[in-house]
Structures are given as C-alpha cells and as structure tokens.
Amino acid sequence: MVSDAHPTPPPGTGDRRPFTLSAFRGLRFDPATVGDLGTVISPPYDVLDADTVRDLEATNRRNIVRLILSRRFERPYLAVRARLLKWREKGYLRADDDPALYLYEYVADGTTVRGLIGLAGLRTEDERVILPHEDVMPGPVDDRTVLMRTTETNLEPILLVHEGTERLRALISDAAVDDPSAQFVALDGSVHRLWAVADPAVVDAIGVELAGTQALIADGHHRYAAYLRLQAELRDPDAPDGTSPWDSGLALLVDQRDHPLHIGPIHRSVGALTMADVSEISADRDDDFATFPDREAAFAALVPATAEQSADSVAFVVSDGRAWAVLRTKRTSPVDASVLHEVLLPAWGVAEEQIGYHHSLDQALHTTARQPGIVVAVHPPTVAQVMETAAAGVRMPRKSTSFAPKPRMGVVMRDLHDA
Template sequence: MTTSDNAEHGLRLTPFNGLRYVPERVGSLAAVTSPPYDVVVRPDGVDYLESAEPHNIVRLILPQAETPAARNEQAARTLREWLAEGVLSADPTPALYVYEQRKAGLLQRGIIGALALSAPDAGIVLPHEDVMPHVVTDRAGLMRAASANLEPLLLTYRGDDPAAGASAVVERTVRGTPLFSTTTEDGFQHRLWAITDPVDLDAVTADLGHRQALIADGHHRWATYLRLQEEHDSPSPWDFGLVLLVDTARYPLQVRAIHRMLRRLPPAEALAAIEGHFRVRAVDGPLPLALEALTDAAERGNAFLLTGDGRFHLVTDPDPALIERTVRRDRPEAWRRLDATVLHAALLDTLWQVPDEPEHITYIHDTAATVEMAERHGGTAVLLHPVREEVVRDLARQGVTMPRKSTSFGPKPATGLVLRSLV
C-alpha cells in the first residue's frame, strides 16, 4: 500500500537478534514448526504436533494446562529451559530476515523484522477485521509471561519498483546461502536468510519509511502488541512487534475464507430457522463439487454452504427486508453486502440467535476440517466463499473493519522458524 496522507510517518522495520532452533538439538526444523496458533485444525490438533517432536513450537504457542495462568507459566518455563539447554539460541548479530515459502508454482518472499508499533489512527498499519477481546487477553497473558514474540504477523504493502528499495534487497539476498532450508509436511519449502549489511538495512528503511501496510493475518496479535505496549514505559522492546512484511505487488497473496462451526445448532434447526428468509436448495456432493456450487452462487450475491448432516445445502438470496432490518446502515455498501456481514447480522444474531462466543462458534480455516468437526459434534458447518483482496484493501483504506474472521490470507508463515525475545 502507498502512504496515507494522514500518516505521521511510515513503516519502521528494525533488526533484532532472532531466536532460532539449533538444528543439532532437534530432530528436524520441519518437525518443530507449526501453523499459526489459530490454524491448528487437525482433529488431534495439538497432540499430533507435540508428539511429532518434543520441542515442537506448539508447546510455546498453545501450552496445555488446566488454567490460563498455568498455561502461560508453563510456556514461559519451557522457553527458559530450551534456551538454557541450547535448543533455542539467539543469533549474535541483529538482522532482518528474508523468508521464502515455495510450493509447486507458488512462491512468496518477504522480510521479517521488529516493526515499530503505531497508534490505530496513525494510518500506518491498517487492520481490516475486528478482534475478540478474550483472544487478545489470552495472547497477552502468554506473551507477557514468555517475554517473547513467538510468531510473526503477516503484513502486506505494495511496492513501486521491484528493482529498487526493499524488494531489490530481498531479491539480492536470496542469491546467497540461506541460514536453513526445510520442507514441512504440507509440501512447502521454507528458507531464511539474514540481512546484516548496513547498506541493505538502510535501503529497506528508506523504502518502507513512506509506506503503510495492511494486516493480512494476525489482528489479535497486533491488538496484543498494542495492549502490552501500553503496560510498559517507552522506550522499551515492547514498542516493537514481530512481523513478516510482503510486497504483494511482486508476490500476491492468496485469499481464503474462514468458516464457522456452530457447536450447539444442529443442521435441521438451522435450516428450519431460515425458511422463508433465504432460498435453500440441496446441492450434490462430495465437498469439492458442493464448493463449486458455492463459488458459482457467490458471483451473483450472498451465498453460504451449510452441512453437518451428510448433505449440502446452498443458502442464497436473502430477503431484502431482512437485510434492511438487521444490517447496520452506517457502513459503505460494499461492507453491507459482505457474506460475513450478512451471516453475522441476519443469520447468527437474528435468525439463529447464536452468541459469538467460543462455546458456540468455532472459526476454522480448512473446509474439510470444518465439515468433519460439525459431523462429529452434531453441529452446523457454515462454509463461506473468500472475499477479494481489493475489497479488503479498499475498506481498510476507508477505516472500515470487516466482521472478524472474514478472510484468511496466505500462505501464512510457519511458526517456529524465528522468534523474538523481549528481554
């Protein structure tokens, strides 16, 4: 993204001494990584990752204990032990890190660094989704106890010239020898390089210093950064947060939907409640074929795919009177037409009366996992079609946040490749 007229300054990405796994002390670098904390969607979830390698990063980002305080202390204790045992070690020289993800025809590169935090109204870092306060409280407790940024946010900006500035530094850096290269079980190859040359660091600073960024993934972690910054006197390490910054003019991100699993609402009850308010028709499976029907319907208007009972139900054409009555009018029309807006205002809040609380709604990125969980719990899976990136960016520029968990940008950085200590 380019500079906002209201921005006091632009992005300030600073080098840091990255905490990284010592390869000789772990089974493999791939085995100690994890998806971001909110994307662990396997039915066996954390257990699978913990058993994959005793030092898997999931033991830090999703510690298992009876209470939040116990979980946070456990993560902090584990981190201290791993540092003392040499499982994790800090790089001796502060650096920015070029991070590459590659799979088949997909290639993404960006820069990992400690980003100076800016006020929400500064126009430098633009959120596009609301956050859930209980999640921010949970992440803040963990980060506070560990005194570390355990996984980077994913931010995007749009560069002007791929042959100059930060993008040129990235492309020049990847011609050198990486710090490591590893391939995770999802087929992605991950490589990391350190940028330590003062000339390159200055070029990155100069380029990013007049730009703004969109939060692609990590709204709760960004809100957590800001909350923890308020708790500490400046200047301090808490004035910065760990991010991956990607130039989407060169490396466009993929945008996927985030689905809902309604734990306490069986599909039969969900369908009965919307009768007369939406058009509902059965579509053929299996899941990939049903998703094609959803994609086709989404081109013409609001569309949702409901399942959980072994069948697929395409929900379209909301009653205009229902939309007028339930969707707030003080937002741009593009926001009022969003599937997530209609889902939460007309369906969840009004017709289904399902509270947006963890015991009622689970947010899942993977479609098959959403369906499997709904069938296992007797609940309803609500599958959505992704929002176009241009819509997200345009709303963010207007200062309008989308309903939370509206989008999933990717590929997301693997967690565990580089951490940032705050002590």
C-alpha cells in the same frame, strides 16, 4: 488500496509516524542441538488440529508447538516460560550475535513467498500505517497477551502485506544472492530458506524504502491487539517513542505485488441450531432455501448461483452433516461473511459462543458429529476487497479471511531481553 504513498492523516489524528521494520537479534533453533530444522517448525497456532500437533511433537520434542499452542491448564503460561528458559540453557535456542533483518522465503502448495522479518513499530489505527481489516475476539487477544507477558518473547510473527518499491525489491533480491543462513524442508514438504541481513547500510536503505509504506494485517489481528495492549501496560511512559521493547512487535512483511498471497475461506459452525430452524426462518424472511441430496449436488448448485451473484444476492451452502441446502439472501455487503454476521446470524438468534471458525469444511463438519449444529460454508473476499475495506477504515467480521500460504512458526523468534 495499500500503497507506498503517504496517506493524509484523518482530521484530528496528528502527524503520521513512518512505518518502521527494525533489525533485532533473532532467536533461532540450533540444528546442532535440535537436529533437522524442518522438524521443529509449525503452522500458526490457530490453524493446528490435534492430529497435526501429535505428529509434530512425536517427530521432535523441541517443536515450537510446545511453546505457542494454547493449553488452558498451562495459563498463565508459567510452564511455557520455564520450558523456554530450559531450551535456551541447553542451547536448543540461541540468539544471533548481531541484529539483523531476516529475509524469509518459503515455497508451499506451488507458491513462493518472500518477505522480511523484523520488529514493526506499533501504530494506532488512526495513523493509517498498519491497517487491521477484521474484528478481534477478547479471548484470543487475552490468551496471546498472557503468553507474551509471561514469556517476554514474541514467538510468532504477525503477517503484514504491502506494495514495495522497485528499489526495495532490488535490495531483497541482492540479499538472496548469498548463501542462506538456514535451509530446510518441513514435514509437510514445504521448503524454507532464511538469510540474515545484518549490513547496517543495507538495513538503513531498506528502512528508507519502507518509511512511507502502508501495511495490511493479513494474519495476526489478535497478536497485534496483544502487542498494543502490552505496550499500554508495560512501556515506561517516560521513554522516548520507539525506544521501549514494547513499542514494536515481531512481523513478517510480504510484498503483495511481488509475491502475492491468496485468500482462502474460513467456514462457520453454529451449535444448537438445526436445518429445520434455518429452513423455517428463511421462509419467514423470504430467503430462498433449496435442499439437495448430498454435498456434491449442493456445491454444484452453488457454482451457477455464485456466477450470477450481483449486488442483489449472496448464497451459502448449509449442512448439518447429513442434509444439505443452498441458502440465498439479499446482499447487504460486498463481503459474504459480513452478510452472515450482520444479517443471518442475528436473524437466526445465534449468540457468539455458539459460533466456531474452521479453515476447512471437513473440520467444521466434524463438529456436527460431536454435538448438534449446522455448518455454513463461507466464500472468501478478494484481496482487493480486503485492501479497499481496510483503507476505508471498515472492519470485516472476525475470521473473514485466511491468507495463504501461511508462514511457519519457529523460523525466527524475538526475546525482548536480547537487545
């Protein structure tokens, strides 16, 4: 459970440092030079597809995708650093004069989300202050580490969720009474508002309310791992705790009770595997593998199967883009993705490099049109399952969750030189 109470540190881990979310001089796009702010923001880098990127760049050449998107030919991101410096020189990006916490509200898909953007003090996992719930992949961690090391900038906040106190909610509501510092509509129709909370008394009061909180990493496990790696590599070892710019990372903190996010699925594609392979292995394992004439029939069959699921079994829709099936196997974990990664993929002889991760089933199926393989539709865990798993110190397989709706990148950034 994610709560405001101070958890008891595990034996041998020492005292728990408080959760901190510090004010900073936000780096923001200036509408006087870039135009409509709704044209320069973007979804997170790891959910972008080629069509979306083309649309964003065609609408505004100063869109944040030109800084955050992983382009292998640009590593070690010297071109991004040069572009970032040029944008600051030309006034496209400006740092605010005074440090602030930023109250960020967005409305997407009929859901309103409101949270605080600030610098989260980095904590080790054994302190039980900032809780990861998924494993990470070395490639993306290295990629984000290189980007942040080269640019010395946090371009994308990680997303944290917690349960705030009533006093914290009141402070946030009071801040939202004033006129926003920025208000705009993104290209996808989502509505965004931003307030700079710069009053030191209010910032201090928020800090008091947050000190005992326990936050879950909802989105940004690879970026948080990169924060920790950069801290270990670059902070001055003689600097007091919390005084190095590498001791904190940009984060958006959302109260899950006040503005609940929901969890969407992340599906898997598996290259160099056929439906015949899965059918044969399923028979050997005594898994049930039932074929269906089309996608609609397979998912229609999955609905009653899902409703009947208990501690005994779990079902997945499997397809190669032409044939469709429902595979039912013994449940070994309450999280479907864990059953897939810990039991089925090893049984199928699948290596990590064969696996792709996709936020939509259509996107996953598109991979089978380019190269042979199958797609596995994965049912997401509940928020309660994620929180309980993280509080117990257990990691789910990477890409088990997709909290939504996601914040947009480019609303507020942090240059480590803007003290």
